[in-house]
Amino acid sequence: MTRIAVIGGGRIGEALIAGLLQSGRAPKDLVVAESSAARAAELTGLFGIRATTIADAAEGADVVVIAVKPDDVDSVMAELTSVDLDGDREQLVVTLVAGLPTSRYEAKLPAGFPVVRVMSNTPMLVGEGVSAIAGGRYAKPEHLALVTDILASVGKVVAVQESKMDAVTAVSGSGPAYFFLIAEAMVDAGVGIGLTRATATELVVQTMVGSAAMLDRSGESAADLRAAVTSPGGTTAAALRELERGGVRTAFYEALVAAKSRSAVLGGGTE
Numbered sequence: 001m002t003r004i005a006v007i008g009g010g011r012i013g014e015a016l017i018a019g020l021l022q023s024g025r026a027p028k029d030l031v032v033a034e035s036s037a038a039r040a041a042e043l044t045g046l047f048g049i050r051a052t053t054i055a056d057a058a059e060g061a062d063v064v065v066i067a068v069k070p071d072d073v074d075s076v077m078a079e080l081t082s083v084d085l086d087g088d089r090e091q092l093v094v095t096l097v098a099g100l101p102t103s104r105y106e107a108k109l110p111a112g113f114p115v116v117r118v119m120s121n122t123p124m125l126v127g128e129g130v131s132a133i134a135g136g137r138y139a140k141p142e143h144l145a146l147v148t149d150i151l152a153s154v155g156k157v158v159a160v161q162e163s164k165m166d167a168v169t170a171v172s173g174s175g176p177a178y179f180f181l182i183a184e185a186m187v188d189a190g191v192g193i194g195l196t197r198a199t200a201t202e203l204v205v206q207t208m209v210g211s212a213a214m215l216d217r218s219g220e221s222a223a224d225l226r227a228a229v230t231s232p233g234g235t236t237a238a239a240l241r242e243l244e245r246g247g248v249r250t251a252f253y254e255a256l257v258a259a260k261s262r263s264a265v266l267g268g269g270t271e
């Protein structure tokens with residue numbers, strides 16, 4: 001089995017680890033390097049995986065996944081490149097980091113070392129993530145196939161050009177937060193119009209789950225499904241009129257533009 005080292009055991013690192021274990025991978029095939037000792041111990045307690053240093057984790061791994069914040073990447077790379085990494089041994093680096101291009105890693109790794117850039121999202125935790133992947137200059141089809149295979153066990157995988165990664169990050173990397181915000185606002189509003197928080201939460205969560213399932217399985221567009229709920233002169237039309245008055249479409253457009261710009265800035269580009 002492919003041995004996977006996760007560098008950075010934060011939110012996305014944990015989502016990946018949890019998803020991989022739930023998909024049947026054995027704890028012995030996963031290792032985490034996490035700078036916070038307390039957090040490392042927590043992950044070992046939760047998942048039964050070994051926590052160790054970056055150098056030790058990388059040396060024994062086939063795939064080294066970098067899951068730290070963009071600002072921490074340089075220090076991770078300094079430690080990683082102190083190890084005798086071997087691209088010919090089919091080792092590869094996978095980065096989940098927003099913004100940073102594969103060239104940033106390639107410049108620090110041994111010549112020709114394969115790097116695959118990925119933008120996943122936290123629903124990996126429950127096997128329902130979506131990951132976009134793009135190979136760097138030295139990533140071969142077999143590297144992309146291996147990464148696809150790993151990520152397919154925790155959700156869907158789409159291949160994109162690396163130049164699209166900032167847009168992907170805005171849509172699906174950050175995307176769960178938009179849906180959670182909508183859920184949060186709907187629960188609060190439900191309470192505001194007279195429901196208990198427990199009832200409002202149950203109604204909102206299952207409405208989201210059901211709507212997502214219809215979008216996924218019906219083959220119909222979001223616009224058509226929305227129209228089918230909107231009876232002429234009815235309650236949905238009254239609600240949608242208010243959402244449109246609040247500028248919901250423009251707000252989403254501007255939000256995604258802002259997220260894409262931020263991803264570009266994190267990668268060292270300009271907005």
Ligand SMILES: NC(=O)C1=CN([C@@H]2O[C@H](COP(=O)(O)OP(=O)(O)OC[C@H]3O[C@@H](n4cnc5c(N)ncnc54)[C@H](OP(=O)(O)O)[C@@H]3O)[C@@H](O)[C@H]2O)C=CC1
Binds near residue numbers: 121
């Ligand atoms: N959260 C998400 O939904 C997604 C995040 N990402 C990307 O994943 C990366 C991590 O994000 P997220 O998980 O949210 O961030 P977190 O801050 O939750 O996790 C990062 C973890 O890495 C640890 N860390 C920092 N430096 C090192 C180091 N040198 N060695 C080992 N561990 C280290 C941090 O410890 P400490 O806190 O002590 O610094 C922290 O526990 C980011 O680059 C982000 O762009 C991508 C897709 C989705």
Ligand SMILES: O=C(O)[C@@H]1CCC=N1
Binds near residue numbers: 098169173174
């Ligand atoms: O907020 C962030 O920067 C990261 C990248 C995508 C989701 N979380």
